[in-house]
Structures are given as C-alpha cells and as structure tokens.
Amino acid sequence: xxxxxxxxxxxxxxxxxxNWCTYTGADLAGLNRMKYPANVRVVRLPCSSRVNPxxxxxxxxxxxxxxxxxxxxxxxxxxxxxxxxxxxxFMLMKRLLEYNGIDPQRFQARWISGSEAAKFRDTVTRVxxxxxxxxxxxxxxxxWYEEGGEAQ
Amino acid sequence: xQLKRENLIPALRLLAAQGEILVxxxxxxxxxxxxxxxxxxxxxxxxxxxxxxxxxxxxxxQEGMYRYKTAGEPSLEEIxxxxxxxxxxxxxxDARSIDCMDKVFLGDKYxxxxxxxxxxxxxxxxxxxxxxGPTCFCDSMGLSPAEAPSADLLLSDTxxxxxxxxxxxxxxxxxxxxxxxxxxxxxxxxxxxxxLKTNMSDALAGTLVSRxxxxxxDEVCHACLxxxxxxxxxxxxxxxxxxxxxxxxxxTQFRCWDSCMFSDYTRxxxxxxxxxxxxxxxxxRYLHKLAYFKERYGQILCVGCGRCVGHCPSHxxxxxxxxxxxxxxxxxx
Amino acid sequence: xxxxxxxxxxxxxxxxxxxTVTCVIGWGETRFPDKTTPIFVKTPEDAEKLVWNAxxxxxxxxxxxxNRCPEGKLAICVRxxxxxxxxxxxxxxxxxxxxxxxxxxxxxxxxxxICATCTHRNPVVYDVLLGGPVPEIEVSQxxxxxxxxxxxxxTPAEQYDYWQKQFSKCIHCYACRNACPxxxxxxxxxxxxxxxxxxxxxxxxxxxxxxxxxAFHVGDRCIECGECERVCPxxxxxxxxxxxxxxxINDLWGNYECGLTDSRPHILGEFDLSDRDDFM
Numbered sequence: 084x085x086x087x088x089x090x091x092x093x094x095x096x097x098x099x100x101x102n103w104c105t106y107t108g109a110d111l112a113g114l115n116r117m118k119y120p121a122n123v124r125v126v127r128l129p130c131s132s133r134v135n136p137x138x139x140x141x142x143x144x145x146x147x148x149x150x151x152x153x154x155x156x157x158x159x160x161x162x163x164x165x166x167x168x169x170x171x172x173f174m175l176m177k178r179l180l181e182y183n184g185i186d187p188q189r190f191q192a193r194w195i196s197g198s199e200a201a202k203f204r205d206t207v208t209r210v211x212x213x214x215x216x217x218x219x220x221x222x223x224x225x226x227w228y229e230e231g232g233e234a235q
Numbered sequence: 236x237q238l239k240r241e242n243l244i245p246a247l248r249l250l251a252a253q254g255e256i257l258v259x260x261x262x263x264x265x266x267x268x269x270x271x272x273x274x275x276x277x278x279x280x281x282x283x284x285x286x287x288x289x290x291x292x293x294x295x296x297q298e299g300m301y302r303y304k305t306a307g308e309p310s311l312e313e314i315x316x317x318x319x320x321x322x323x324x325x326x327x328x329d330a331r332s333i334d335c336m337d338k339v340f341l342g343d344k345y346x347x348x349x350x351x352x353x354x355x356x357x358x359x360x361x362x363x364x365x366x367x368g369p370t371c372f373c374d375s376m377g378l379s380p381a382e383a384p385s386a387d388l389l390l391s392d393t394x395x396x397x398x399x400x401x402x403x404x405x406x407x408x409x410x411x412x413x414x415x416x417x418x419x420x421x422x423x424x425x426x427x428x429x430x431l432k433t434n435m436s437d438a439l440a441g442t443l444v445s446r447x448x449x450x451x452x453d454e455v456c457h458a459c460l461x462x463x464x465x466x467x468x469x470x471x472x473x474x475x476x477x478x479x480x481x482x483x484x485x486x487t488q489f490r491c492w493d494s495c496m497f498s499d500y501t502r503x504x505x506x507x508x509x510x511x512x513x514x515x516x517x518x519x520r521y522l523h524k525l526a527y528f529k530e531r532y533g534q535i536l537c538v539g540c541g542r543c544v545g546h547c548p549s550h551x552x553x554x555x556x557x558x559x560x561x562x563x564x565x566x567x568x
Numbered sequence: 569x570x571x572x573x574x575x576x577x578x579x580x581x582x583x584x585x586x587x588t589v590t591c592v593i594g595w596g597e598t599r600f601p602d603k604t605t606p607i608f609v610k611t612p613e614d615a616e617k618l619v620w621n622a623x624x625x626x627x628x629x630x631x632x633x634x635n636r637c638p639e640g641k642l643a644i645c646v647r648x649x650x651x652x653x654x655x656x657x658x659x660x661x662x663x664x665x666x667x668x669x670x671x672x673x674x675x676x677x678x679x680x681x682i683c684a685t686c687t688h689r690n691p692v693v694y695d696v697l698l699g700g701p702v703p704e705i706e707v708s709q710x711x712x713x714x715x716x717x718x719x720x721x722x723t724p725a726e727q728y729d730y731w732q733k734q735f736s737k738c739i740h741c742y743a744c745r746n747a748c749p750x751x752x753x754x755x756x757x758x759x760x761x762x763x764x765x766x767x768x769x770x771x772x773x774x775x776x777x778x779x780x781x782x783a784f785h786v787g788d789r790c791i792e793c794g795e796c797e798r799v800c801p802x803x804x805x806x807x808x809x810x811x812x813x814x815x816x817i818n819d820l821w822g823n824y825e826c827g828l829t830d831s832r833p834h835i836l837g838e839f840d841l842s843d844r845d846d847f848m
Contacts, residue, residue, distance in 0.1 A: 136781070136784050137757075137765060137781055140777045140780060140781060141765075141777075144773060144774075144777060157841075157845065158841075164839065167839035167840075167841070167843070168836065168837075168839055170839070170843060170845060170847065171821075171835065171836055171839055171843060172836055173847070174816075174820060174843075174844070174846060175784070175787065175788070175813055175816055175817070175820075175836070176784060177846075178812070178816045179780065179783065179784060179787070179809070179812060179813060179816075180780075181724065181727075182716075182719065182720065182727060182809075182812050183727060183728065183731050183776065183780060183809075184724045184725065184726075184727040184728025184729070184730075184731060184732075185724065185728075186724050192846075192847040193847055193848075194847055194848060222728055222773075223773045223776060223777060224773055225480060225482075225767070225769075225771070225773060225774065262737065263803060264803065265802070265803030266737055266801075266802050266803055286801065286802070287739075296739065296770050297768075297769050297770050297771075369600065431599070457606070457607075457608045457631070457634070458605050458606040458607070458608075458626075458631075460630070460743065460746040460747055460799070461746050462741050462742050462743035462745075462746040462747070462799070463739075463740070463741035463742060463743070464741045464743050464799075464801045466741075467739045467740075467741050467801075468801060476768060478767075478768045478769070480767065480769055489769060491768050491769060491770060493768075494741070497742070497759070498755075498759055499759050499761050502761075512634075513634075546801045548626070548743050548746075548747055548795075548798070548799030549605055549606055549626055550598050550600075550603045550604065550605040550626070551605065552598055552599060552605075554599070555598065555599055
C-alpha cells in the first residue's frame with residue numbers, strides 16, 4: 084500500500100473553484116488548449132466562501148496531497164461580498180494548519196478571474212510542482228485502517 | 236511466599252518472556268495508564284489509580300473486527316488479535332472490573348469471540364493498595380483494598396516486598412516461574428480503609444429502580460455536562476458501537492467504546508430519542524451501575540475506583556448521590 | 569470573601585422570594601473541601617447552600633442552554649469569565665439577555681491555572697455587583713500567547729509530532745465541547761452521525777481533525793475562560809489551538825477580545841475592504 088516507494092507517484096490536488104471566476108478561468112484554459120498538470124481535481128462551488136474549513140481537513144484525511152481554494156478577486160464576487168469572508172477565513176485557517184504541522188505549500192488560496200486562464204494554468208502548474216517536490220502527504224490521513232491494528 | 240523488593244525487576248524480566256507486560260505508567264503530569272514495561276525501571280506502584288483503567292487491554296478503545304473488500308472479488312476477513320499480555324499491578328477495584336466484563340462478554344448464553352480470545356491470553360497480577368486515594372470507595376461497594384479474588388495472582392504489600400498468592404492456574408504458573416526469587420516469610424500489611432464512604436445497600440438498589448420517576452433524578456442531573464468522561468474512565472463501562480472506515484471498495488469494520496451519556500447513543504434511525512436529555516441518560520448510567528447489572532449478573536457494576544468522582548468536570552459524585560438517595564428513601568445500611 | 573458569600577445568599581434568597589427569578593445557578597459544596605459543584609437553587613431556603621470561595625472553578629453560563637425555553641428569569645452567578653460567556657451566548661442568539669439576571673462577583677482568581685492570565689476579573693456585565701471591583705492584573709500579549717509563540721518556533725515536522733503526541737491521548741469524551749460556552753450549536757457536527765464528518769475511530773489523525781475543527785469553529789469567538797483545558801481528563805493543551813487563532817486575529821486585524829459586549833459581530837462574520845490579502 085505504501086505510496087512512498089512508488090516511483091510513478093503523482094500528487095493528488097483538490098482545487099475548490101468558484102463557479103463565476105476560477106471555474107470559468109479553468110474552462111477558458113481548456114478552450115485555449117492550455118496544458119496543465121492532470122494532478123488537479125476541480126470541485127465547483129457557487130462561491131469560494133462556500134468552502135467550509137472542514138472540507139480542507141476532510142481532503143487531507145481522505146488522501147489529498149494538496150488543497151487549493153480559488154475564487155474571484157476581491158471586489159468581483161458574484162454575490163458582492165462572499166470572497167471577503169473567504170479571505171479572512173482562510174488567512175486564519177492557513178496559519179492554523181501550518182501551526183499543526185501542515186507544510187505551507189500544501190494549502191494555498193488564490194484569486195483567479197474568469198479571464199485569467201493563464202494564471203490558472205501557471206498556478207496549478209506551480210502548486211503541482213511544489214507538492215511533487217514535497218512528496219506524499221501522510222499528515223491527518225485516515226491511517227488506522229492501513230496500520231490495521233490497535234489504536235496508537 | 237514472599238517476593239523481595241530487590242527481586243521485582245528480575246521477576247518482571249522472567250515474566251517478559253511470557254508476554255508483553257503492562258504496568259501502571261505516568262504518561263505525563265496529568266495522565267497515567269497501563270503501558271508496556273520499559274524492561275528496566277521499577278514500575279510506579281504508588282500510583283493509586285491510573286487515569287485510564289486497564290479495560291483497554293481486553294476491550295480496546297477501538298478494535299478491528301473485519302476487513303472487507305467490495306470491489307472485484309468481494310472478501311471478508313476476520314481480524315484476530317490476541318497478544319499474550321500480563322497486566323501487572325492491577326488494583327483490587329480494577330481486578331473486579333475485569334470480572335464484571337467477563338460476566339458480560341463471556342456469558343453463559345453468548346460469548347464474544349473478540350473478547351474471549353484476548354481474555355484467554357491475558358494474565359492479571361493484582362496488587363493490594365498500600366494507601367488509598369481521596370476518591371476511593373471500594374470497601375463501600377463490597378470489595379476490599381487488600382483482596383482481589385478474581386485476579387490470577389495477588390501481590391500483598393509487606394515491609395520488604397510482596398506476598399505472592401496464586402489464585403488461578405495462570406497465577407500458579409507465574410508463581411512457579413518466580414520460585415527461585417521468592418522465599419518463605421513476610422507478613423501482609425493491614426488493609427487501609429477507603430477514604431470515601433457511602434451507604435450502598437441491596438435494598439437501595441431495588442428502591443432506586445422503583446423510584447424511576449422520582450424528582451431526585453432531576454435534581455442530580457442539573458450539573459452534568461453530558462460529556463463522556465465518567466464512562467470512558469470507568470473500568471466497568473463496556474458499551475460499544477460498531478462502525479466502519481471505508482476507503483472506496485475496501486475498508487475495516489471496527490468497534491469502539493460508546494457512552495450512554497451521548498445523545499446519539501439511544502437515537503433511533505427515525506430520529507426519535509427515548510433518552511432525550513441528560514436526566515434520562517444520567518439516570519440510566521446510575522441505575523445500570525447500581526441496580527440493573529446486579530439484577531442480571533448478581534453483582535454491582537460500580538467497583539468504587541473513584542475515577543468518575545475524581546475526574547468529573549462538574550464534580551458530580553456518585554457516592555453523594557447514593558447517600559442522598561439512601562437518606563431520602565430511608566434505605567441505609 | 570465570606571461577606572460576599574453571605575451577600576450572595578441574601579441576594580439569591582431575595583430574588584427567589586420576590587419571584588424575580590425562578591432559579592439561581594451558583595456553586596455549592598461537595599464532599600471534598602477543594603471542590604465545588606454547580607448547584608441550581610429554586611427555593612429561598614436552599615439559598616443557604618450557595619458558596620463563594622477559591623474553589624468555585626466551574627463555568628456556569630453554559631447551563632442556561634439546558635433551559636432554552638425559559639418559564640421565568642434565570643439568575644446566574646457570574647465571575648469575569650462567566651459574564652463574557654453570557655455575552656457569548658447572548659450574542660450567538662441562544663438566549664435572551666432579558667431572561668437573565670446576572671449576579672456579578674468580582675473574582676480574585678480561582679484554583680485554576682487559567683486565572684493567571686485572566687484580563688477580566690470583574691464581570692463585564694451584571695445586574696447587581698456584590699462587593700467592590702477587584703484590581704485587574706496586567707497581562708502582556710507575550711504572556712497571553714506564550715505557549716503559542718513557543719510552538720510557532722518549531723518546524724512543521726516538530727509541530728506535527730507535538731500535536732500528534734497530544735492528540736493521541738484524546739478519548740473523544742467531548743468534555744471540551746460540552747463545557748465551552750462558544751460551543752452552543754443545538755446539534756454538534758460530531759453528533760451528526762449520518763453525515764460522517766467525525767469518524768468514531770480513535771486514531772491520532774481523527775482526533776486532531778476533531779481538535780482543529782472545534783478550535784476553528786470557536787476560535788474567533790473564544791472568550792479564553794479555559795474551561796476546555798480544565799475539564800479535559802487527558803490534559804490536552806486545547807487553549808494552545810484557540811489562542812493561536814486569537815493571536816493571528818490580533819496580528820492581522822488588530823487587538824481583539826470577545827465577549828466584552830453582546831453585540832459585536834465576530835471577526836469571521838464581518839470584513840473590511842482594506843483587509844490584508846495574502847492570496848493575490
């Protein structure tokens with residue numbers, strides 16, 4: 084089961100993208116035939132402020148190596164103010180995760196608008212590279228099953 | 236036969252060949268539990284009661300039951316784990332708690348295979364209490380700090396070491412193993428009295444059940460926070476839940492401790508909860524300890540270790556409740 | 569202190585006799601001289617059972633939630649921390665202030681470690697104050713966040729190891745949640761068993777996820793009463809998580825203490841257009 088030994092290991096990255104900006108930006112990247120790493124799995128949400136911090140924890144638990152939250156630039160929110168809440172929330176969450184031993188690269192947030200296809204491509208390429216260099220994430224992962232034995 | 240204090244480490248070394256020895260260990264300033272012996276230092280037998288009871292050894296906080304695969308060729312594999320273990324330095328109250336759990340899991344009608352396998356490979360070496368803690372009340376519950384009849388082997392404090400009394404076949408095997416380290420002589424120190432006393436009686440147990448709707452339950456439950464501290468630190472609470480950890484097409488079925496103090500313990504699939512508030516939950520816990528278990532298995536489920544009294548965040552005290560009930564219902568000893 | 573105790577009994581007796589309140593929540597004796605337990609006084613005679621001493625450590629505000637649809641007013645004895653807890657619960661719209669009568673008790677610190685870094689020994693809200701205000705102690709930000717700063721200095725691997733060691737002790741008793749005045753959800757996410765947010769398995773990761781979720785959920789509403797740490801039977805440094813959040817809030821958006829009034833929106837429930845932005 085060990086992923087560490089696998090030379091073909093590829094990171095799994097979950098990207099929470101807002102429907103109005105980042106998802107459209109990703110769509111545009113596709114339309115323009117831009118190439119970006121296939122490590123990124125996109126989850127579309129109505130707004131970046133829909134992302135509950137628990138989603139991030141859950142992603143790590145279930146085996147993601149990196150998590151991204153992407154939304155509209157401040158001021159551009161479809162719902163006027165959603166991403167201002169996102170900004171405060173994840174400024175704190177990021178610091179709390181780092182305090183608990185999650186490497187800073189593993190959780191990243193970015194504002195990417197609907198026209199910034201190139202920024203989407205560049206961001207996910209960079210994040211995928213960083214996480215690949217870090218290796219698989221084992222922290223917060225549900226491992227009891229793999230260890231198969233008694234707790235602790 | 237007497238085991239001198241200086242012979243304790245050699246005795247444990249001999250024992251270590253028989254299985255993993257679990258001794259009372261301080262994890263940090265606040266927490267102590269039964270943990271594997273480090274192989275060289277003398278166990279801290281002065282810890283009156285470890286924070287966590289030894290029940291985890293027989294009835295783990297979480298225990299794998301089955302591994303399953305649903306993807307491809309479905310499979311189901313029972314997880315068999317029963318390491319040879321020796322619980323060393325168990326207090327009389329905790330030794331009795333193992334006896335209570337045996338009654339449940341190794342009952343006449345039904346035997347729990349997971350528990351039975353572990354139990355068969357565990358040897359219990361009890362140790363009498365040289366001193367009692369501020370919340371000890373085992374002698375009010377029909378036990379004695381100087382006896383542990385259900386343990387395999389009993390170590391009773393003497394001035395220079397311990398008297399070794401084998402009480403079962405497993406215990407005799409241990410005594411035989413130690414025969415070169417033990418000698419005649421030694422006199423057991425008198426049993427200390429428990430610091431806390433309470434007025435528990437058979438009659439009160441019956442009365443409590445008949446006073447199911449008495450306002451006393453309302454009065455006593457107010458301060459309860461509804462956390463699971465008392466049940467998880469209790470050496471005799473044996474309730475569990477079965478759950479699984481699924482990893483898409485494969486996973487593990489496990490069971491883990493559950494607590495009657497939680498709302499989801501009695502919640503039914505449709506959402507109805509027959510024990511909707513902490514009053515019903517606390518009443519159930521007290522009645523189970525003091526009456527229901529006795530009706531079914533003939534002995535009281537509270538062993539008087541005092542953990543719940545010492546660790547309750549709101550300082551609820553089952554002994555104070557017993558005395559209050561005895562006074563109110565006129566059922567004292 | 570005994571003067572205040574008799575004043576407390578008198579006040580409770582008067583409130584109950586006059587029918588101003590139906591119940592007074594305070595502290596009462598136990599069998600142990602160094603422990604008191606919350607008591608719920610409903611008759612004037614029982615007011616004699618109230619005590620006020622150095623062992624009144626249990627937070628009382630949380631108990632009002634057992635009585636969400638009150639028939640009459642409820643009186644609660646409030647120290648500084650309890651009064652902030654009341655504000656917390658009122659601000660979270662779990663109880664109406666007009667249904668409460670607060671008996672303020674200036675507190676010189678109790679038999680609990682958290683009291684050494686207490687910044688509000690005098691109740692911030694009350695209907696009657698028994699005894700004069702006590703002098704507040706100076707607590708520097710360094711002292712307040714000492715444990716957090718020490719942990720921040722570690723590498724991610726060291727931090728993870730530290731928290732794993734701590735969380736491996738967690739037994740899922742949920743005492744921290746049940747004692748916390750900011751944990752006032754009608755149904756906790758951890759109890760929603762069909763949703764599966766919180767696994768029942770006791771592995772270190774699951775425990776840490778619980779700890780983090782709770783910390784983040786209460787972090788910007790934490791009143792630093794220290795109940796979570798006091799009640800934890802396993803001695804987990806839970807405040808080191810919530811105080812980390814408070815420290816970051818202070819660093820990012822200015823000095824912040826909550827529970828001082830019952831009307832300020834909590835920090836994650838508001839925003840400022842000029843907030844710092846790390847995500848450009």
